[in-house]
Amino acid sequence: MSPKRSNEQPFVVLGVAGGIAAYKSVELLRLLRQAGAHVAPVLTPDATRFVGALTFSALASEPARTTIFNDLTTPIPHTYLGQNADVIVIAPATAHVIARLAAGLGDDLLTATVWASRAPVILCPAMHTEMWEQPSVQENLSRLRARGYLILPPDDGALAGGDSGPGRLPDPESIAKLVMAVAIGSPAGPLSGHRVVITAGGTRENIDAVRVITNLSSGRQGHALAQVAARWGAEVDLITTSSAPIALDVARVVNVIRVSSAADMHEAVMGRREGASAVIMAAAVADFTVTSVTHKMKKAEGIPAIELIPTVDILAKLGQGDRGRQVLVGFAAETTNLVPAAIEKCQRKNCDFVVANNVADPHVGFEHPTNEVTIVDAVGVVEVVGLRDKEQVAVAILDKVASKLSGRA
Ligand SMILES: Cc1cc2nc3c(=O)[nH]c(=O)nc-3n(C[C@H](O)[C@H](O)[C@H](O)COP(=O)(O)O)c2cc1C
Incomplete structure (x- = not known):
């Protein structure tokens, strides 16, 4: 087990999945840093199609990570992150990452980090209303909720593509507030x-x-x-x-x-x-x-x-x-x-x-x-x-x- 960092700052793993709201996670990162958190971003490979890892690296406490392999500074990144985390927040959480977590799959750094951690996990689902209402998405969330995951439900409002309905990522301020309340206990x-x-x-x-x-x-x-x-x-x-x-x-x-x-x-x-x-x-x-x-x-x-x-x-x-x-x-x-x-x-x-x-x-x-x-x-x-x-x-x-x-x- 790698030693836990001793630091007054709460250690937040900011997970970002491949949804259109990934751009809002940059603002979330900024707010968490401003609130005094040590933030380690982890992007799924698909998240990097939406926002570049460089943007997160430039603003975070340590470089953004996107892969479980070939991390020259941290040979076992998922245990380093998982064991040090005071809280893991995934915002946005896509239907796909929710399904992987519900099924127990760990095929990328973000899900492997969740498995290597005892920290509370906050999921902030964001997706189009049709996706949000899918029984598979709701069933997966119910399973995760029953396992103790905190689910911050999406807002009802304007969505990418011009339509509107439940599925919008809540504003970064309210996510940051919840993350800090959970992180500092x-x-x-x-x-x-x-x-x-x-x-x-x-x-x-x-x-x-x-x-x-x-x-x-x-x-x-x-x-x-x-x-x-x-x-x-x-x-x-x-x-x-x-x-x-x-x-x-x-x-x-x-x-x-x-x-x-x-x-x-x-x-x-x-x-x-x-x-x-x-x-x-x-x-x-x-x-x-x-x-x-x-x-x-x-x-x-x-x-x-x-x-x-x-x-x-x-x-x-x-x-x-x-x-x-x-x-x-x-x-x-x-x-x-x-x-x-x-x-x-x-x-x-x-x-x-x-x-x-x-x-x-x-x-x-x-x-x-x-x-x-x-x-x-x-x-x-x-x-x-x-x-x-x-x-x-x-x-x-x-x-x-x-x-x-x-x-x-
Ligand atoms: C333009 C675009 C926007 C997307 N937005 C979302 C979204 O908001 N929520 C979602 O669950 N999936 C969305 N998807 C689908 C995901 O990108 C896709 O399921 C992907 O495999 C998710 O991977 P990840 O969960 O590993 O990040 C979007 C896809 C595209 C092309």
Whole structure:
């Protein structure tokens, strides 16, 4: 095993595959260097058809490498790079390199470096929408995600060739931010030193011993918030009704508390709110529960009368009184009058922010992997976050929380 370099600078392997967005990796390289990283570029042979290795060599901390063989200065380049890396980022990641990684192939320096490393790997896929939507691409990404790879989903926007849709490489600034947060590890992330309570999923209210009243919330947005907050250095208490898996890379810093009913959720939140820097109520908590739950109702007993009573309004309770520097974020799922209702809710419940989403829109809200939200405060609109993956929506929300916390420090 070659010795690991001892250096204060995080060592970033910047992998570049042969996609049209390879030119943006030059800017990413510049931003990573500016942020203090030691950057070693590795280009696939096809990437060099798009951008010359010389451009990367001129800007990087060491010469760009393009081949596993014939490297006169480093006889075993993949182990040198893999063992020294604090993080490997591949931007753009082509459909082809994603497939090679999913299949375990190591026929070039970039994939061989990934195999020779224990560092976290961030993939930034970029391709035309038709390619992005291919089941093979999505299946390969699911396999890699399950193995702990971090996937930064592409943006929806203008693509090479004049068309538009999902597949565009996210802007180099946001990639650089994520790479640095992962490279320097949790202690230096934007939420380091903070404990954040996040709720997720729809609650279930028992009608009788076997039947429940619930809602369509999948818990995806809350889980995405937990993942991003953990990557940003927070200790996360995730109070969730959803049994969805938590990504391997963050499982160790997220305390998962599984609950079922609104009453369970209330008890869990109240038990953890004390001392938390932020409470983010992304769960869809039932407004009503059933008065008495006894035996399983039988058809022969006739049509039952189900009496509902209100549940505790957890968000309103969190907003009461002096909560010190704690940032409180509510969610509002509406089908009409979205933004005014969210601003009014923010005022009434004394939140710092309310995240409003129009659940009547296709591709938005419950059960969808994507979301489109408007973040408001008690005064008005703070940010309109266009249609994107729930993880990127989480980045926008947590960005506001982190700024608020640093303003209150
Ligand atoms: C002009 C042009 C643009 C391309 N852009 C992309 C792209 O954005 N994403 C992608 O996955 N493949 C793209 N391809 C196809 C890849 O270049 C091709 O699959 C190549 O073998 C990728 O090799 P690599 O993954 O080893 O770098 C493009 C090809 C051409 C000719």
